[in-house]
Amino acid sequence: MQFFFEVLIGGLLAGVMYSLVALGFVLIYKASGVFNFAQGSMVFFAALTTVGLVESGMPLLAAAGITLVAMIALAVLIERFVLRPLVNQPQITLFMATIGLAFFIEGLAQGAWGANVRGLDIGIEDAPIEWISDSTGMAISKFDLAAAGICAVLVSTLALFFSKTRIGRALRAVADDHQGALAVGIPLRQIWVIVWGVAGFVALVSGLLWGARNGVQFALTFVALKALPVLILGGFESVAGAIVGGLIIGASEKLAEIYIPPVIHGWFGVTVNGLEAWFPYVLALLFLLVRPEGLFGEKHIDRV
Amino acid sequence: MAAGRNIGEPVLIAEDVSLSFGGVRALQNVSFDVRQHEIRAIIGPNGAGKSSMLNVINGVYHPQVGTVTFKGRTRKHVHPHEAAEQGIARTFQNIALFRGMSVLDNIMTGRNLKMRTNFLQQAIWLGPARREELEHRRRVEEVIDFLEIQHIRKTPVGRLPYGLQKRVELGRALAAEPEMLLLDEPMAGMNTEEKQDMCRFILDVNDQFGTTIVLIEHDMGVVMDLSDRVLVLDYGRKIADGTPDEVRGNRQVIDAYLGVAH
Amino acid sequence: MFYREAGQFRTTYAADQQIFPIRQDRIAVVAVLLVAFVGVPLVGNEYWLKAILIPFLIFSLAALGLNILTGYAGQLSLGTAAFMAVGAFAAYNFQLRVGGMPILVSFALSGLCAALVGIVFGLPSLRIKGFYLAVATLACQFFVVWALNKFPWFSNNSSSGVISAQAIRILGYDFGAPHRILGVSVAPEVSTYLLVLVIVSLLALAAKNMVRSSAGRAWMAVRDMDVAAAVIGIPIMRTKLLAFAVSSFYCGVAGALYAFAYLGTVEPEAFTLDLSFRILFMIIIGGVGSILGSFLGAGFIVLFPIFLNTYAEPFARLLRIELPPGMVSNLELVIFGGLIVFFLAVEPLGLARLWQITKEKLRLWPFPH
Numbered sequence: 001m002q003f004f005f006e007v008l009i010g011g012l013l014a015g016v017m018y019s020l021v022a023l024g025f026v027l028i029y030k031a032s033g034v035f036n037f038a039q040g041s042m043v044f045f046a047a048l049t050t051v052g053l054v055e056s057g058m059p060l061l062a063a064a065g066i067t068l069v070a071m072i073a074l075a076v077l078i079e080r081f082v083l084r085p086l087v088n089q090p091q092i093t094l095f096m097a098t099i100g101l102a103f104f105i106e107g108l109a110q111g112a113w114g115a116n117v118r119g120l121d122i123g124i125e126d127a128p129i130e131w132i133s134d135s136t137g138m139a140i141s142k143f144d145l146a147a148a149g150i151c152a153v154l155v156s157t158l159a160l161f162f163s164k165t166r167i168g169r170a171l172r173a174v175a176d177d178h179q180g181a182l183a184v185g186i187p188l189r190q191i192w193v194i195v196w197g198v199a200g201f202v203a204l205v206s207g208l209l210w211g212a213r214n215g216v217q218f219a220l221t222f223v224a225l226k227a228l229p230v231l232i233l234g235g236f237e238s239v240a241g242a243i244v245g246g247l248i249i250g251a252s253e254k255l256a257e258i259y260i261p262p263v264i265h266g267w268f269g270v271t272v273n274g275l276e277a278w279f280p281y282v283l284a285l286l287f288l289l290v291r292p293e294g295l296f297g298e299k300h301i302d303r304v
Numbered sequence: 305m306a307a308g309r310n311i312g313e314p315v316l317i318a319e320d321v322s323l324s325f326g327g328v329r330a331l332q333n334v335s336f337d338v339r340q341h342e343i344r345a346i347i348g349p350n351g352a353g354k355s356s357m358l359n360v361i362n363g364v365y366h367p368q369v370g371t372v373t374f375k376g377r378t379r380k381h382v383h384p385h386e387a388a389e390q391g392i393a394r395t396f397q398n399i400a401l402f403r404g405m406s407v408l409d410n411i412m413t414g415r416n417l418k419m420r421t422n423f424l425q426q427a428i429w430l431g432p433a434r435r436e437e438l439e440h441r442r443r444v445e446e447v448i449d450f451l452e453i454q455h456i457r458k459t460p461v462g463r464l465p466y467g468l469q470k471r472v473e474l475g476r477a478l479a480a481e482p483e484m485l486l487l488d489e490p491m492a493g494m495n496t497e498e499k500q501d502m503c504r505f506i507l508d509v510n511d512q513f514g515t516t517i518v519l520i521e522h523d524m525g526v527v528m529d530l531s532d533r534v535l536v537l538d539y540g541r542k543i544a545d546g547t548p549d550e551v552r553g554n555r556q557v558i559d560a561y562l563g564v565a566h
Numbered sequence: 567m568f569y570r571e572a573g574q575f576r577t578t579y580a581a582d583q584q585i586f587p588i589r590q591d592r593i594a595v596v597a598v599l600l601v602a603f604v605g606v607p608l609v610g611n612e613y614w615l616k617a618i619l620i621p622f623l624i625f626s627l628a629a630l631g632l633n634i635l636t637g638y639a640g641q642l643s644l645g646t647a648a649f650m651a652v653g654a655f656a657a658y659n660f661q662l663r664v665g666g667m668p669i670l671v672s673f674a675l676s677g678l679c680a681a682l683v684g685i686v687f688g689l690p691s692l693r694i695k696g697f698y699l700a701v702a703t704l705a706c707q708f709f710v711v712w713a714l715n716k717f718p719w720f721s722n723n724s725s726s727g728v729i730s731a732q733a734i735r736i737l738g739y740d741f742g743a744p745h746r747i748l749g750v751s752v753a754p755e756v757s758t759y760l761l762v763l764v765i766v767s768l769l770a771l772a773a774k775n776m777v778r779s780s781a782g783r784a785w786m787a788v789r790d791m792d793v794a795a796a797v798i799g800i801p802i803m804r805t806k807l808l809a810f811a812v813s814s815f816y817c818g819v820a821g822a823l824y825a826f827a828y829l830g831t832v833e834p835e836a837f838t839l840d841l842s843f844r845i846l847f848m849i850i851i852g853g854v855g856s857i858l859g860s861f862l863g864a865g866f867i868v869l870f871p872i873f874l875n876t877y878a879e880p881f882a883r884l885l886r887i888e889l890p891p892g893m894v895s896n897l898e899l900v901i902f903g904g905l906i907v908f909f910l911a912v913e914p915l916g917l918a919r920l921w922q923i924t925k926e927k928l929r930l931w932p933f934p935h
Binding site: 362364383384385387388389393394396400401402403404405409412413414415416417419421423426427428429433434437438441442445476477480 | 579580772773776783784786787790793795796798800801802808
């Protein structure tokens with residue numbers, strides 16, 4: 001039973017990390033209606049740039065700061081060269097464009113900094129918290145808990161930003177109707193740059209956390225793919241949904257890894273592992289069949 | 305009004321139809337009938353529920369209360385493609401053409417229900433698939449001749465002006481050789497000349513093929529000239545039902561329109 | 567003026583319905599076919615056949631499959647490589663476990679297996695649309711490759727994990743060995759090339775026939791406006807599932823050919839998400855909703871890396887820049903990514919549409935108007 005809780009909590013905390021990446025998706029989708037497949041490469045780019053700068057002698061905070069500037073510059077370029085030319089195209093076209101963008105950013109990042117795996121130390125250890133392991137015997141990592149804390153702070157800030165500030169309201173207006181927003185004088189281009197910049201910041205935080213945990217490598221881009229089932233569960237437009245979705249995916253993936261292989265062994269006599277490669281997606285698929293708009297999403301009614 | 309047609313028995317009967325979307329009541333207890341071979345107009349101010357009524361007739365919306373009987377079969381919930389199989393075709397208010405295809409291909413899709421070959425035969429092409437394709441092409445060309453759109457048959461529909469797109473949409477509906485045609489504002493956005501052409505086509509369809517026509521229209525002149533009977537809706541309720549002359553003099557109808565006739 | 571169609575009247579619907587109604591097109595196509603079937607085998611060298619033409623044909627077939635599903639029927643799929651993997655492993659297992667199975671039958675059956683998997687993973691498309699469906703196809707991609715990897719039965723319990731594809735033998739003729747026919751020596755890659763060419767040509771013809779018939783129109787109707795399609799009587803469910811089935815069949819056969827006629831091995835690692843993306847790029851660049859586009863896109867994606875590899879170094883030397891190792895592959899990513907965005911913004915219908923525009927300009931050339 002204790003083992004179950006250990007796996008569960010480990011999964012929940014890993015899920016927090018997924019939520020972080022998913023948050024970037026939700027931001028961009030909420031504000032520009034674009035499903036940004038390139039979010040993963042942005043995480044990778046941010047992590048790689050920070051590490052590259054640190055390796056050339058810069059202190060971590062400065063490196064992160066410069067990376068943030070780079071992310072904002074990237075946002076400006078994306079708005080100018082990807083979003084603007086494609087402004088009235090159907091969503092699916094924009095989605096495919098972001099796939100192209102993802103490849104572009106990956107090539108750029110690796111071209112600039114090389115493709116070796118690097119470690120990143122952000123000052124928090126990945127070690128079990130002593131008082132928890134002493135009292136309950138469960139191993140829960142300091143790092144995971146710190147990540148959860150950072151995520152919570154980030155999410156609350158963003159949620160407040162969206163609901164309370166003028167810019168937040170403008171972002172929501174843009175998400176609903178580009179033309180309508182333009183009609184009331186909302187500066188569309190500035191808004192998009194702001195949004196993609198904030199998403200870049202989220203990508204930076206995700207990149208640092210993920211990079212510190214798993215090392216900065218190309219596989220980081222696959223983390224972003226994992227965010228897709230998170231978004232399906234949570235709905236593409238809900239910050240709360242990204243959190244809940246991330247937790248569910250993180251937990252279920254770890255639990256599946258532990259509890260499903262014995263069943264398969266019983267049925268087929270085969271020992272398997274690596275279920276996390278597909279389990280979140282199949283879960284999302286089954287979920288979509290029941291609730292196509294996600295837990296928190298809105299139902300779309302087509303007018304004929 | 306065209307004389308000398310035999311207007312027959314009711315072919316469509318709507319009984320007590322009520323339709324709501326969440327809190328919005330689109331239709332409330334609407335009952336009426338449409339007789340075979342007649343031209344029936346549905347009029348009313350914006351938001352009166354006219355398009356919703358058409359959508360109920362061909363199964364796009366399912367009423368919470370009430371039934372629709374077509375050709376003697378009563379059903380509450382019908383699927384759009386079942387309605388198509390039973391012989392109902394329609395056009396839409398905001399043109400529903402397939403933008404990626406040419407005029408010819410769009411009208412050919414109207415013949416889809418009548419095509420019998422399967423994809424394997426079509427992959428081989430020689431033999432039954434080719435024969436069937438040419439046969440239906442011939443029929444579609446008759447529709448194209450009828451609507452005088454030969455010169456644009458290979459043009460992608462997205463590039464056509466609005467009036468021609470509406471004509472192509474009518475062509476697609478006609479290609480199905482329907483028994484009943486539902487037209488949702490077929491003249492919207494047209495100038496006088498285009499309207500005259502469209503009226504001519506509608507009358508010819510009714511005259512030559514005997515198709516029963518239900519049309520939603522805002523232009524009162526058109527409604528008075530074309531239709532045999534008129535149904536008036538306001539806020540989802542039926543407020544008048546009769547010949548154009550009867551309806552024109554009806555106090556409630558005049559009030560509903562605030563005395564403004566187009 | 568050389569490309570004038572003036573004077574070419576088509577007086578029957580049958581004449582209008584041809585795949586190539588313009589005489590100049592027909593001549594061009596005959597020329598291309600002559601070059602492909604006769605010219606290439608005579609002059610082609612081993613490198614061109616093995617490294618360029620054979621993969622080009624195989625990828626064209628996969629691109630055709632994806633184009634049917636995504637380009638014509640509008641169902642975005644990121645699982646193409648998974649269907650190819652099913653085809654490859656199915657063909658391998660049929661050859662292995664059914665004694666005396668003719669290889670062409672194995673290929674056909676492998677396509678059918680892929681089609682079945684396609685129908686299963688296509689079922690969600692009845693409820694889900696757009697990029698939600700794309701995520702569902704990701705589930706297919708990851709699950710299928712994982713299953714083929716982890717269940718040893720598929721790879722005949724091979725301990726090394728590397729299984730070789732069986733040799734291709736039709737009626738005693740071994741495609742992997744050199745032959746002498748009528749005094750002419752025929753290298754194995756020439757035999758293989760011709761076999762792949764015949765298969766791909768026949769399937770391409772079948773695809774062209776399907777898309778210009780009611781099946782293709784039904785697919786395009788569902789893509790453009792499925793509510794209207796339902797209203798005119800097109801059965802949405804059957805149409806979507808047919809698109810998945812046919813598309814997966816093509817991808818399955820392509821996968822089998824990929825393993826048997828190109829790689830020589832049958833392994834799950836050859837069918838990753840990266841391959842799915844590549845094929846998607848092929849149809850975006852080549853032209854969605856176009857048979858020709860599938861070939862153009864495949865050609866581009868096959869040739870471009872080779873072009874880059876050959877000319878990047880000399881070009882860099884010219885500019886006196888030092889290219890670090892591995893830079894070329896990053897350059898590839900950057901350029902592909904950029905091209906995708908470019909094509910989507912400037913010419914969403916890809917190279918095929920650019921070709922059409924060229925033909926229209928050729929009508930007047932060399933006159934200005």
